[in-house]
Amino acid sequence: MAADLRPEPVPADRRERLAGLLQEARDGRREALNLIAADLTPLLWQVVRRQGLDREAAEDVIQTTWLRLLRHLKSITAPRALIEWLVTTATREAWRVQATQRDARPVSPTAFDDVPDSDTLPEELVLRNERHQALWNAMARLSDSCRDLLRLVAFVRRPNYDAVALTLGMPKGSIGPTRGRCLAKLRRLLAEDRGWSVS
Numbered sequence: 001m002a003a004d005l006r007p008e009p010v011p012a013d014r015r016e017r018l019a020g021l022l023q024e025a026r027d028g029r030r031e032a033l034n035l036i037a038a039d040l041t042p043l044l045w046q047v048v049r050r051q052g053l054d055r056e057a058a059e060d061v062i063q064t065t066w067l068r069l070l071r072h073l074k075s076i077t078a079p080r081a082l083i084e085w086l087v088t089t090a091t092r093e094a095w096r097v098q099a100t101q102r103d104a105r106p107v108s109p110t111a112f113d114d115v116p117d118s119d120t121l122p123e124e125l126v127l128r129n130e131r132h133q134a135l136w137n138a139m140a141r142l143s144d145s146c147r148d149l150l151r152l153v154a155f156v157r158r159p160n161y162d163a164v165a166l167t168l169g170m171p172k173g174s175i176g177p178t179r180g181r182c183l184a185k186l187r188r189l190l191a192e193d194r195g196w197s198v199s
Contacts, residue, residue, distance in 0.1 A: 011144070015080045015081075015082075015083070016080070018036060018039065018040075018079075018080075018082050018083065019079035019080045019082060021033075021035050021036050022036065022073075022076065022079045022082050023079060025073060026073055026074055031166075033070075034163055034166075035163065035166055035167050036069075036082070037066060037163075038152065038160060038163035038164060038166070038167045039152070039167050040082075040083065040086055041062065042151050042152055043083070043086075043087070043151070044062050044065060044086060044087070044090045045058065045062060047087050047090050047091060047094075048061045048062060048090050048091075048094045051091065051094035051095065051098060052098065053094055053097060053098065057097055057101070058094075060097070061090060061093045061094050061097055062090065064093050065086060065089050065090040065093055068089050068093075069085075069086065069089070134190065134193045135190065137193065138186055138189035138190050138193060139186065141189055142182060142185060142186060142189070145168070145170075145178075146178075146181075146182035146185065146186075148168055149164070149168060149175070149178060149179055149182055150179070150182055150183070150186070152164050152167065152168070153175075153179060161175050
C-alpha cells in the first residue's frame, strides 16, 4: 500500500495565526516573518525534497520562496491561504530548477549502459511505503502540540529554539523534555502498529 502523500488539512486556528503574522509582517514587524519561517520551513522542505532535488538545490529553492514572499508581501490577496501560496511557489520553483538542471546536462545515448539496476526490489519498496504510512498514521494520533513540535524540530538541522518557543507558545527550556515525551509516545504507537513492527 503506497503512502498517502496528500497534505493534512490545515486547522483554522493555524490559518488565522499565520494570517495575523502576515499582517504584522506587512506592518513592518520583522519578528513576524521569523515566526512564519519557523512554522512553515519544515513543510516547504518536505514539499521541495519530494520533487527529487538534492539538499543544496532544495535549500536554494526554499530561500527563493522566502524571497518571493518578501517581494509579494503586500500583494497576497488571501492571507488565510498563505500556506497554499508558499507551497505552490516552492513547487513551481522546484520544477523550474529541475528543468534547468535537465537542460544543462545533455545525456549521451550510452550514458545508462553501465548503470546497475536498483538494489531496491519492488517488494522492498512496498514495505517501505507501508512503514511510511504507519509512521504518518502514528503521527496523526499524537496531540496537536506534539505533531507541531516534531514537525518543527525534525526537518531542521539545528532548530532555533527561540523561534520554536515563540511559534508554539511554550517555554524554551521545556522544548527538549517535551520533544522526548512526544518521541516516546510516537515509539509506543509504532510498536503497537502491525504495519510498522512486521516490516
